Amino acid sequence: MPIRASNSRPFIAGSLMLVIIALVVVAVHAAMSGSEKSSGTNASSESINQELVIYIGRSESLVGPIIESFQRETGIRVRTKYASTGPLAALILEEGRRSPADVFYAQDPGGLAVLADRGRLRELPEPILDLVHSADRDHAGRWVGITGRIRTLSYSTERVASADLPDSVLELTEERWRGRVGWAPSNASFQAFITAMRHELGETETERWLRDMIANEVRTYPRNMPIVQAVADGEIDLGLVNHYYLHRFIVERGESFPVANHIPAGTNGTGDLGGTMLISGAGILETARNSDAAERFLQYLLSEEVQHRFVSESSEYPLRKEMAAGHNLPSDALRSVDLNRLGDLEQTIGLLRRVGALR
Known part of the structure; x- marks a missing residue:
């Protein structure tokens, strides 16, 4: 039976993370040099702030079509940057208040928890948080789970x-x-x-x-x-x-x-x-310029239509309340693991290196 994450008090170490992110920022910029895309017409200099900028730590082949659908259905132009979740979180911290990102959509809660701990994510409105169970979101409401x-x-x-x-x-x-x-x-x-x-x-x-x-x-x-x-x-x-x-x-x-x-x-x-049940999740940057569009995007990801797409196209677990898992997914009773503790990543990386699992 899988273990499901619950939501107790987090233990997220932040001090050593700054050392790690300093080592990866240069690689991040190089790795992502060709990964930034604009979905839709090019924005003029006058309208650039009307674009929704999303940093995405998930597969473009999975998320890209959903971004396109969101744009068609809402008329909101989207600019994306794809890379792994860890390097993207590092980039956001390095960019500071200059970051153009409005939304961070992460593969796992670790990167989200790090940003929340550093004060880089804003508290989400209750209508968004209420779309999922309390176990599937940040204890302080700064990010929300999308799929499991x-x-x-x-x-x-x-x-x-x-x-x-x-x-x-x-x-x-x-x-x-x-x-x-x-x-x-x-x-x-x-x-x-x-x-x-x-x-x-x-x-x-x-x-x-x-x-x-x-x-x-x-x-x-x-x-x-x-x-x-x-x-x-x-x-x-x-x-x-x-x-x-x-x-x-x-x-x-x-x-x-x-x-x-x-x-x-x-x-x-x-x-x-x-x-263990892990989740993908998303949060809105504290410095977001287009918070209204950002909130609409999170609501879109948690809509019944898009949750069904995640189930049918990638066999993920829907996190929207009252939605059942796909027919081929187990739904046994689940045991608790603190979701927020998964942000304690730097000690894990250090351990993996110390034992020789990572070089």
Whole structure:
């Protein structure tokens, strides 16, 4: 059963983050030099402030069509900047009050929590916050969840019997899984998962698990998609990924694709860290010039129409109240993890480097 995030008092360390963001800002500018786009007609110098500027830490192939639909339906012109969530959050902090961004739409709550902690996000109006459950938004109302995704174990249906699947991600350090497991330590969702583990199990147990995984010859991949492909190709038998990556392969290759998802139930059946629910979310910058348009965009993302699109097109979980998950998504009881604590990212990155999972 997956673990769902709840919303208790955050623990977000901010001081070391400034050191990290200073190291990535130059790379951010270079990586995003070709990623800024204007959706719609070019604005004149007189009307530039009428554009809605959105920094997006999600896939352009997923979000781009939704941006286009928003523009057509509202008449609001949109300018976007795409990159990974962490570097975008770093860029916003580096830009300070000069940032042109009105909205930050993040892949995970970590980047949002960092900006909220640094006073860069404004409190959202109640009509937006009320669209989701309190567990799916910032405790102080500075950002709101849009969709959810579950950490899962993708496994080979040809080489792993369902009866042999682990009840917990902690079992992957056992000898029977030596050399058979893949992970992506540089991936933001994996880092959020490790952050959750740190707060659930403590620093010592998390470090021990990471070192034991490395000693058990876990294989490293750059992203989630190559992990699922490696399972299908027989390079590994099981991979730690988000649930919807398998969906994308099945859409392209059919139901015969030899990989399935396993959400560990935990040793006592109450849920496991290997099934943590993570969310994408969005907030409005404290320096936003077009706050009205920004609020309309957040309301649009949480509209029934767009939430249904996320379910049908990418197999994500809708976070709008009263909306059910897709027919192919599990809906078991969920255990609590503090969503706001996932902003404590710099210590996770330091831990991954210390044990050798990140270079």
